[in-house]
Amino acid sequence: MAKVLTIHGGVPLKGKVTVRGAKNLVPKAMVAALLGDSPSVLRNVPEIKDVAVVTSLLKIHGVTVSKDEVTGDLTMDPSGTKTATSNEIDTHAGDSRIPILFCGPLLHSLGEALIPNLGGCKIGDRPIDFHLDVLRHFGAEIDKAGPLGTSIRAPHGLTGAKISLPYPSVGATEQVLLTAVRAKGTTEVENAAIEPEILDLISLLQKMGAIITVGRDRVIRIIGVEKLNGYNHKALPDRNESASWASAALVTKGDIFVEGAAQRDLTAFLHTYRQIGGEFEVTDDGIRFFHPGGDLKPLILETDVHPGFMTDWQQPLVVALTQATGVSIIHETVYENRFGFTNALVEMGAKVQLHSECLGAIPCRFGQRNFQHSAVITGPTPLTGADVDIPDLRGGFSHLIAALAAEGTSHVTGIELINRGYEKFMDKLTDLGARVEMNEIA
Structure with missing residues (x-):
């Protein structure tokens, strides 16, 4: 029996989640x-x-x-x-x-x-x-x-x-x-x-x-x-999960306190988060991420190895950029096929164009190799519910938050992939007020 997650979108995520040790450690x-x-x-x-x-x-x-x-x-x-x-x-x-x-x-x-x-x-x-x-x-x-x-x-x-x-x-x-x-x-x-x-x-x-x-x-x-x-x-806290919930707050116009999030490991992300219009408050126990109101701003961004903007932060942030006013450009320099997840976003109403050229300041190792590793995102675009099959861990979480922000109902399969890196994510979604149901299908 396969599992399908039904998501009724349009509800801001609000509340607290806790992140523990990093999946990458x-x-x-x-x-x-x-x-x-x-x-x-x-x-x-x-x-x-x-x-x-x-x-x-x-x-x-x-x-x-x-x-x-x-x-x-x-x-x-x-x-x-x-x-x-x-x-x-x-x-x-x-x-x-x-x-x-x-x-x-x-x-x-x-x-x-x-x-x-x-x-x-x-x-x-x-x-x-x-x-x-x-x-x-x-x-x-x-x-x-x-x-x-x-x-x-x-x-x-x-x-x-x-x-x-x-x-x-x-x-x-x-x-x-x-x-x-x-x-x-x-x-x-x-x-x-x-x-x-x-x-x-x-x-x-x-x-x-x-x-x-x-x-x-x-x-x-x-x-x-x-x-x-x-x-x-x-183990140090999971900075990727922290950034994912931060993007979820931005996409759904919500307010999420991420207990355990560590500012020292999120410097590049926090800079970008505020740059596009998100806000955050740092405490000894974690970081509060929230949408302060108003329009989100587009940006030009390149992923990079640490201390640059991490590739795992890119996918959830792309969902937020579909709601920014203007044109954003993302140049992925770490994994050549990381934009495959945007196909589902386009089906939900997003405007995303993929390019094989290096749309960044410095040509990367994927240039001239026909990999679609740059994305142009035009927004804001309303998102509508759709049937989605999760392709990978971070892309899958991105699909989830897109569905949570979308008008209407989405059905998401391949949800088991999320368990690789997000602890008790169903419980966390429910605690944040998401309207979700997990069912089994033949």
């Missing part, structure tokens, strides 16, 4: 527990699908995972780490790409690792080549010939290396960190990602005994150590 922090020789405790863990997936993957690799039912804290004991079969990994991973990050820790513990074919949101080409190249630099032997995936071995152990990433990939940087901390010698990675989630992962690894420094020039240096301890760490 928590699963990786759980993987890091494999590196320790004693149990690790992770706090501020959200109830999302990715956490459930990694919990299953850890268990089939012999890690004991227990959850405090009161606090939600996870305790992970890696003392029984063992090899899992490719079929087991494939079954438990589902559409997640997280198994690739198990490789470094498993190579240190067991000398081998397996990677099944990986899934994830369909927002562009996210090859594992970066990851495999990183592992080769450390001395891993890789066999991609197997029909069930990729086999990786390190019969002679792993050795530190000097690595220059062609792009500051978050995933590749995480791979370096999780592999280098126990490799022999020193590792230096140039052009590394320095997102808040990366820095929080570094903080966690330092608690375990890792030796890591981060330079302003995007160079991270790691001195490998023979063993690491377990950690006790509170």
